Amino acid sequence: MKRLREAQGLSQREMCALVGAGIYTFISQIETGRGRIPPEKLRVWAEALGLPAATSPR
Template identity: 45%
Template sequence: MPRAAPDAAQAALTKELRREAGQWLKAARETTGITQAELAERVGLRYYTFVSQVESGLGRVPIDLQAAWAAALGQEAQAFAKHLLGYYEPELFRLLFGNAARRAGSAKA
């Protein structure tokens, strides 16, 4: 069955979750003590502006780069990916991990 078009409320929630994910990623990067340019280099990106876009909520970390981002930020890849899933795909996160699982908080969620 095809997906229904997102309504305005869903679009606003998606935008807010992307913004929160970006804030979390920025905090993780700053805690690690690296710049956007250094993170981009470590994960194999040509331009640091992509990191800026992700941190501002305009983009998302591609699935095939999540392990590299986790390593660059000093985090365990599975926990990192699970944490991002809570922001990027909250309904899938709920289906996989239940309502009791926390999306926000540490990457160990």
């Protein structure tokens, strides 16, 4: 996650603002495996990291 964020040229604070995470330390928790991205926010995170968002199978 950290490499993806840095590849986009984002600081933890900038990433936090993009994904609406509240406090930037949450980004650090995600990057170190001590936190999880809320499922309802996965698309926002994917877009912020420049990744395609997967669609649900029908």
